Amino acid sequence: MGLFGAKHKRSDAQLHQLLDDAHAGSDQCVRVLLRRTDLYPVYISPNFRTMLGVDPQRYIDDVHVLLRHIPAEEQPNLRRAVKAWDRTGKLSQLCAYDMPGNQPVRKHFRITTTPTANGEHYLVEFIDVTEEQQAIEQACAERDRALQIVEGRSSFMSQMSHEIRTPLNGIKGIIELARDHSTEPELLLDDLQRADELSAYLLSLINDVLDMSRLNSGHVELEALPFDMRLVARELQSMFEKQAQDAQIDYRVEMDGCDDVLLVGDRMRLNQVIVNFISNALKFTDAGGSVIITIREMYRNERTVNYLIRVRDTGKGMDPRYISRIFLPFEQEDRTIARRYGGTGLGMAITDALVDLMGGTIVVDTEPGKGSDFTANIPFKLADAKQVEQLEQEGETLETRSDDSGTPTEYEFAGKRFLLAEDNDLNAMIAAAMLEDLDVAVDRADDGPVVVDMFEKSAIDTYDAILMDIQMPTFNGWEATRRIRALERHDAQTVPIIALSANNYVEDARESRKAGMNGHTGKPIEIAELKAQLAAATAESALSSRR
Template sequence: MDNTRKSRTAFFGGKFYSLSVWALSFGSLLGWGAFVMPGTTFLPSAGPLGTLIGLVLGALFMMIIAANLHNVISRKSTGNEASGIFTCTKEVFGYDHSFLCMWALALAYISILWANASAFALIIRVIFGDVLRQGFSYTIGGYQIYLLEVLTTISVLVFFAVLICLSEKYSRLLNTILAVILFCGIVGGVICLLVKSGATSRDFQPVFLTHVFQNGAVSSRKATIPFVQVLEVLVMAPWAFVGFEAASFCTDKEHFYEKQSFLIMAVSVFCGALCYILLACAAVVTRPSIFFNWQEYIAMLPLLSGVDSMPTFRAVYTILGKPGTIILFTCFFAGSSTGVLCMYRSLARLLASLGKDEIIPHWFAKRNSRHVPQNAIIFVGLVSLIIPFFGRQAIGWIVDVTTMGACISYIYISASCIIVSKEIRMSESIQHQHRYKSTYVLVLGIAGVVLSLFLFMFPLIPNFWSMNEFSTESYVILGIWSILGFVIFRFLFKNDKRNRFGKSTVMWLTMFFIVLFSSSMWMRKKTYIQSEKAIDNISTFHYAEHSKQEIPMTKTQLARERNFMEEEMQALRNSQLMTSLMQFMIVMLMLLIMFNIFNTQKKREYKIEEEKLKAEESNKAKTVFLSNMSHDIRTPMNAIIGYTNIARRPNLSKDEVQEYLQKIDASSKHLLSLINDVLEMSRIESGKMEIEEIPCDLNSVLDEIRDMFATQMTLKNIDFQVEGKNLTNPLVYCDRNRLNRVILNLLSNSYKFTNDGGRVSFVISQVTQPKEGVVQYEVRVKDNGIGMSPEFAKKIFEAFEREHNSTVSGIQGTGLGMTITKSIVDMMGGVIDLNTKKGEGTEFIIKFPFRIQEAEESESGEELTANSQGESGVQAENFDFSKCRLLLVDDVDVNREIAVMLLTELGFMVETAINGQDAVEKLEAAEAGYFDAVLMDIQMPVMDGYQATAKIRAFTDEKKAQLPVIAMTANAFSEDVKKALEAGMNGHVAKPINMDNLIAVLKKELFNA
């Protein structure tokens, strides 16, 4: 029983829902117009074959748009309502363009809603005659409007709004049933009609129009060309098929997947094209007996009334009789009902999506207890209640503009598809099938944009390349719609709290283009109408004058005169059109230049604002930096000053003094570490730090790390493991100093934050084999120490960050070590990751890509590295320095005093100079060989160390010129070492002076040891 229920649920939740989505798509594109337009518009434009070809081409064009929409949904769908067009356009082009797309689509949808709602009055008029054309009436624009027809349309709008609000489920079910009835009724009814009529191919001759009539007179011969006739039908495709994309509004449902969207939309377009073609064929099979053939009948439709004025209705009524008429009106009712239901639901979903995105008040997104966006439906209904008072003719004007709205939406869909194709091409996977797919998507996108732009522009310019023209009122409505769009956009822009609108001048130019162009075409249309009236008035006047003078004009003379005036007026209209277009192009060019200037100014202001924000952030960062530095420097300084004062106390034992001096020494080293970290961070942020790749043996790195940390790990009883795994290529090129700095920082932290008796491991492993001379290596530093909280782990690489709790409060640190580590890793092309858990320990994982090298290169590189670093740990014993005389050059008295004391203790004879100039003069005055070496400071007044060295190397006495000069300076970075060697110095020793390093350099220079 449960399995049966589940299977039923799966069917109704899956397959039935897909059917209901098809019903939404098909019901949106096929409404009341399907029963009228094939006979009154398509056939008079192109004939049977032209209509067939035009509709097939139009359906193929819509298939392209459906494919583009499917491709965009597949990549950009977020599960939001209305994700098909509005949300995807927003994600691709931003909110400005999504507003224009939404505004255009809303115009198309609401005009379809109004047209289908007002069609019910038309059904009643055809069935019951003028029963609604009684009672109170009024006139707008020369058209009679009856109150009963207005109330009928309002009743339809209210009824369907209430129905949807009461139950989304049952309204969807009703919509599905009506759509199935509509399709089956049209297909089955027309097939019966064609079979019963016995129609053959002879009844459809000629398949294209040979003459085009307007009110009984032959019109432009241009329209008799088959290509133009097909084009006349093709340009109506956006009007005929708009609404099929409503299926994309259902991609948020759990039972409807994006992969189904193209199939459902394609089937809807196919069904719509089939219905249009069958209804066009039905309009040809019969005609009133007064006409010789269907072409004469179609040409005279504007002069007919009643059933005779609607070929499809007449054919069904004549051939199928009452049963066929019932089927026809049932289909007509189903088509109009689905049009109202589908557009209500689609517009409500669109408004709900805007409400969710907080573009319009969130009130529109609220749903009632039946999960229906009731407020959005009520709003659409209230707006729609105004339109019936303007009469059905006004709705006809709005329907003319549907093509424009649909084409704008299709342009955005296709342009979004082009962007998606680029994303596919740039995705991580660049396999052949992905390249093929990106090309396929790109071609479809470009085709959609080109066709949509063409169909957008084609009907806008009357009598230029198209016979189909908008009515005068349609141009006015198009302009009003654009102006209203500007007003609403201004409201959204003004109330935008999240700075989402106002970023695209292209959208503003497009709206302005529509306003300017529609107003220009409206003026031209008005001029055209006035010229027609002028021709009629002139002809009437001439005829009357000739009659008064008893010189009557023959019909031939009247026709010749009228044709002459028509030709002259047409030349005048064409001239006016070209002038208007030139004026329009000039205005648009000027606007483009103005907007370009505006854009440039806006970018400059944005750049200034951005620089201002950066300056404010920089000042804030400096304040935080100084605050942190003040705290961190005062901590060791407090210890140094405090223990110094204590050590001065009388009656202290020698052991106590030594203890305090050791604490002063430890605090001094901490202070030095802090200063070094700050200086290194400064160089990193200023971009002055450079990576220097030299030959390096990773096995020797392992040995050095093991030797460096073994003693202190043992003192803390920490199990310290150092290991190399799979190091088949240990000889690499890398910045060894920086690599050591990274490893030392990580191991120092592990040592500090691991309790006695803990574990610390350091592993270097090779994770890939050589590829193009590069190998991937992995460094892991793991401990079982105190670990980190998830909150702190997220910001551990930020400057001055330390976890503040009782566990680590007594552990000193600069807060810059991990920031420096991360920066060095990034500069070396590596990545660093972190695994940690509070109370369980921490593991850092770093991956480096290193170039591998040959063994002989490694030997020379290791030697160079050792020499550049100095032989740490070398002692002065077994060397006699008593015969060595040094010239110590330093401008700071304290530095000279300390250095002299340290050097004389080692046996050196030391003389001093206070700056570079003083040193040069003393060397010039001394005999060659008097001094054995010069210890040279760099930053000094009068003459710095580099300048002094250059002077020494320029001595004429070769022995003096080759005197060893060793830089002894606080400029301690590798770049400073390189600069000292380039200046002609023999070595470099950093301050504060490490005596082991100094002795190693002096041994090398004085004893070549």
């Protein structure tokens, strides 16, 4: 029922009844009837207190009490609207309203004021549009995010177009120069060297762009396999110590307080993250400086342990204001970075996305001229007893891995015979020519079934290695590998099989391993990388045969 002022009991009962009837069934609207002469509330709808959080008697005593709950920043607009109102038509204003209480809840009301037909009253309606306003604000926020994404993608595509066109134009120009230098061997070799450097940069850029695309689209899934963190540290030490030594940089990998070292996670992606940090640190550190990697166990919680991995260098450092942009694609502190130090500008963006995927965080501390600290905090699960046993059986703990693996420092190509599986004639011609220049005899298969058949019909130990294309017409290189490994002849188990693929992703390398391959390298073939993988495969085969 309505509330009426005690001093004004002469209000028309029929009018009150009409207002109550109009209000019946409406729980989203508060109605107040104000006398025009003095704005005295002659009628207040029953849900006033519930909807506005104010005692009706307070409103009767002070009609401006509701104004105090309208945010200060919105009050000037409301006052201007009231001042401009001609008192004859309807006044409508959208206002935020902070409900009274210790923890105010913000609502949104559309307040409409309409003169009655007899001109003696104003009907004021507070219509709750909170849900509608929140939906509008959410839609606006989503629109702004969408526009930001579109703008970001447009900027990314524009930058990527520039980054790709630059080396392509360079390669095209160098080819023209090479034609002019066809009778000058020294200049021609210099042209070819520069074209090779540009093509290597272009391939690296494309790989990074595709990696970023896969991460952003959610197509990268982390593996959860047991590994020994101590072996990760040892591999990082051996991976970069020669490069650091040549650059006269003090390089060390240190483990600090690491009691729980048998972990479960994606070791290959973890390596990718740390390698990106180390590569940057070495790149920006001059001779006489240092790059120190610290791997430290921070804390454990039941079956989870958190690791800190810090790469600290004494290099050029950065302006701390740049830190907020360091993990954005193609962002570099100044335009001379790429020219002086190389790199695609995507490594840190990929690293940040991977650490985020792992559930970790990255903290950067840097100062110009004094170096930088890149610290990743990453959680891992602890390996259970069964997984520890598996690692020990595979020789993948520090205690069980044999140092006497027989790994050769060089792989001798001369006199070897390879089986090359490649369905593309041009790729096959290039690969065969490169190998034949190394005194390797090459037999080619142009499809999955063909390579399996050629190997099966060959004499035992005919082939020293199989180079296996992944994408082939009838069935792919992974299936061909599985079929070769299943053959009942001893060399089917020991012959090194190296994947050749234009998709040189971590996931592809992992799939190659699962299929029974010894390594995975990208196209075009890098002889140095192929040599390293064949050396490792030969050592792996020798070690397996002794177990």
